[in-house]
Amino acid sequence: MLELEHGFRVVDVHTRLDPDEEAVAVRGRQVSPERLEREMHQAGVERAAASPGRTPRGEGYLRANNAVARLSIDRPIIAFARLGGPRSVKRVVGPLVNAVSRPRSHHTTAGDVEQYAYDDRYHGFTLDPAHDGLPTEPVLDELAATDDPVVVHGGEQYPPSAVAETLLDRGFPVVLSSFGGYPLNEDLMRSALDLLGEYDDLYLDTAYVPDRDVLEKGLLEHPDRILFGSGAPSVHPNVGVMEILTLDVPEDAMRRAFTKNPARVVPGLLPDL
Template sequence: MLELEHDFRVVDVHARLSPDGRGEPSTRVPPATPARIEREMHQAGIVQAVVFPGTRPDESYVAANNGVARRSVERPFVGFARINGVNALETDRTGRFRNAVSRRQPFHTTPEDVEQYAYDDRFHGFVLDPAVDGVPDEAVLAELEAASLPVIVRGSEAAPPSALVDPLLDRGFPAIVSHGGGPSVCRPSAHAFLDLLEAVDDCYLETSGVRYREVLERALLEHPDRVLFGSGAPDWHPNVAIMEILTLDVSADKLRSAFSKNACRVIDSLRPE
């Protein structure tokens, strides 16, 4: 694919990496090798990208996180550590019952893991898919609050806004909601995720997978300082993701904020040197 030309500095806050060449059981997309992601970012004119491992239920993420950090060296990647939790989202009685009897397993993220990631200069934040990874317990959440690094939280129909606010979004660290309008999210739910920006102060919305043009335009018009560009690579080619933003009916200043300025304010390591 030809390189995309545009006049913006673009940073990407959502790219999944497969450091060991393994794909995910939940997707048919080929493994996102570091070389592939770097090549596609270059084609799209993206100068830096937040990268993290994909979901692997009932597995420890320590090895995958270390692999991402190792493969990010001398590449324009900013590593985020994926974490998981012992609790389920309490969207119904089943979730509440599971939490009443849940017990920490060896593969669950511990407070010590979070502390180590937070003070390791290879990692600059965290990522969590609560519908798959679960929700951290209070001890882990307290360590996340102490670290105060950004946490990318995936939204979906299985992880709706009403279930995310109390356990994850209003906790003293910047929360970046991802996939809030993705393929598995209906239009009313996409607007509900956008409403989070009004309800929660330190909450942001990233654009990966958001298929509803009116949601993106509303987000940039109503909350121009809270929208961050995410490509969603490798599920979407970065060129396609950027074009979807470039064709929105908003001013260049708002596009510039979404492509770079907002992310640089939330994630220090994305700032220009």
């Protein structure tokens, strides 16, 4: 695939780095770290944040997080640690919101978050509550103490309203992936856009959002809150970049999404001095 020429400095807040062949086979398109780096270069993406893909329920993410941190060394990739917890989103968004769930050995603890935060290999965190469970209150408190960005996978099982109820106004920046509407739920995406007017610590990334109207509305009405995310390797970074380049929005709005906003929320995406 030919290299895109667009004149923007592009950084990416949403990629996945699978540490082994078994994980790649389970999660989709097989992309090695070398190929991910090559595809980033083809798309003109200078730096990207990467976290592990899903592991089987009950396995935890310590090994996968360490693998992603190791594989990001000497590459234009920064590692995000993926976290899991004991609380089911069916409980936290329903009448059992106050139910107590007992953490197990594979669940993230507040001490784990503190260690990740002090380890200069990690630049943020990733949550997928519908698959991995929601962390405990002490873990969320520790995330607030770190003030590091947290990329959150939402969707029909964990809609933007649930994100607002459980994670927003907690003291850390939340980047809601895919406008909170994966897969292709425009109503959820628009409800996430509405939340931007209520929460200053909420941002949306563009991964898997092919709807031009939704993307344009976000970039025009909230130009400082939209961050470019490609969703690679499930989507080639070229596709994600082109979706932004073909929108009917000012060049400055594109530059904010590609460069200024991601680097403000995720300082690790800034260029090396």
